[in-house]
Amino acid sequence: MLRLVMPGLNYLDGYAAALARGWSPDTGKDVSAAQLAQVRADRAGFVANMARLDVGTLVQPDGTLKERISGRIAWLWDGEFYGVINYRYLHGTEDLPAHVSGHVGYAVVPWKQRRGYATRALGLMLPIARQDGLRRALITCDFDNEASRRVIEAHGGAFVADAPPLQDGEKQKLAYWIPT
Ligand SMILES: CC(C)(COP(=O)(O)OP(=O)(O)OC[C@H]1O[C@@H](n2cnc3c(N)ncnc32)[C@H](O)[C@@H]1OP(=O)(O)O)[C@@H](O)C(=O)NCCC(=O)NCCS
Numbered sequence: 001m002l003r004l005v006m007p008g009l010n011y012l013d014g015y016a017a018a019l020a021r022g023w024s025p026d027t028g029k030d031v032s033a034a035q036l037a038q039v040r041a042d043r044a045g046f047v048a049n050m051a052r053l054d055v056g057t058l059v060q061p062d063g064t065l066k067e068r069i070s071g072r073i074a075w076l077w078d079g080e081f082y083g084v085i086n087y088r089y090l091h092g093t094e095d096l097p098a099h100v101s102g103h104v105g106y107a108v109v110p111w112k113q114r115r116g117y118a119t120r121a122l123g124l125m126l127p128i129a130r131q132d133g134l135r136r137a138l139i140t141c142d143f144d145n146e147a148s149r150r151v152i153e154a155h156g157g158a159f160v161a162d163a164p165p166l167q168d169g170e171k172q173k174l175a176y177w178i179p180t
Contacts, residue, residue, distance in 0.1 A: 002120045004074035004085065004128075007050040012043055014081030023109045025084045066099040072128065076108065076121050083108035085121045089134050096138065101173065103129065103137040106151070118151045122178075126155065130180035137178050142171040152176045 005011055019036040039046045050073060071088035075081060085106040090096065096103065104125065108118050129137055139157060141148035157176030 001078070002082075002117060002124070003077045004121065004124050005077045007047045007073060007075050009043060009047055011075055011077065011081060012039065012047055014077075015039075015075060018081055018109050021109075021111075023107075025107055027105070027107055066097070069097065069100060072125075072132075074121075074125065076117065078112070078117070081109070082112040082117055083121065085118075085125050087125060087129050087134075087137065089129070089132065092133070094134060094136060094138070102140040102175065103134065104139045104178075106148075113147070118147070119154045122151055122155055126178065126180045134180055137180055138175060139178055140173045140175045143174050144171070149174060152178060155179075 007015070016036060016039045019032045019039070022032055024030045024032045025035070035046075069088050069090055071086055073084065073086040076083040076085060083106065085104070087104045088096070088100055089103055094103075104122065106118055106121055106125075108121075126137065138160070139152050141152065153176075155178050157178045160175040160177060
């Protein structure tokens with residue numbers, strides 16, 4: 001059975017094993033070695049930080065720092081760790097700051113891809129976003145990310161003509177609104 005679980009110590013070995021296999025939860029850059037070092041240094045601190053999406057800053061491609069915004073992160077679990085899904089939002093609005101390209105992001109470990117897992121995970125996350133007051137979610141993907149595009153379309157994603165502006169070095173994006 002596929003579940004969303006809160007990052008926690010009881011799931012951390014599975015997460016760390018995926019990092020050790022070279023999987024990176026950040027699709028923009030390879031953070032596997034850095035995260036693995038953090039896990040080894042402080043397991044409890046790592047999971048505590050993981051759950052706090054709104055704390056700290058994000059380093060942009062041009063080196064500037066931007067505030068994180070609130071959100072939720074879940075680890076994907078089928079009896080083993082299989083990926084992550086998160087969403088970010090501003091309370092009371094569906095607008096996002098310019099440096100946040102979409103509400104939802106997800107990644108499935110390569111050895112569990114093409115089993116419908118990302119599609120199912122998004123289906124589990126959308127009602128949680130709705131409970132937080134978000135009636136529709138903006139999701140973006142690279143124009144050539146067919147797998148992600150199919151996940152989005154499976155949930156009724158409506159194509160948005162004007163994708164959010166690109167950051168330096170980013171590929172052309174496709175943007176969609178998905179009803180939660
Ligand atoms: C995108 C990603 C999360 C999809 O995960 P997944 O669990 O394999 O997705 P699903 O099994 O639910 O597949 C969804 C659809 O994409 C198709 N698909 C999956 N992998 C594919 C691939 N590499 N090439 C083409 N189509 C693919 C599936 O056949 C399925 O199609 P269908 O709905 O017509 O049957 C996964 O490829 C991934 O983690 N990629 C790297 C991170 C990433 O790109 N995240 C998204 C950022 S927007």
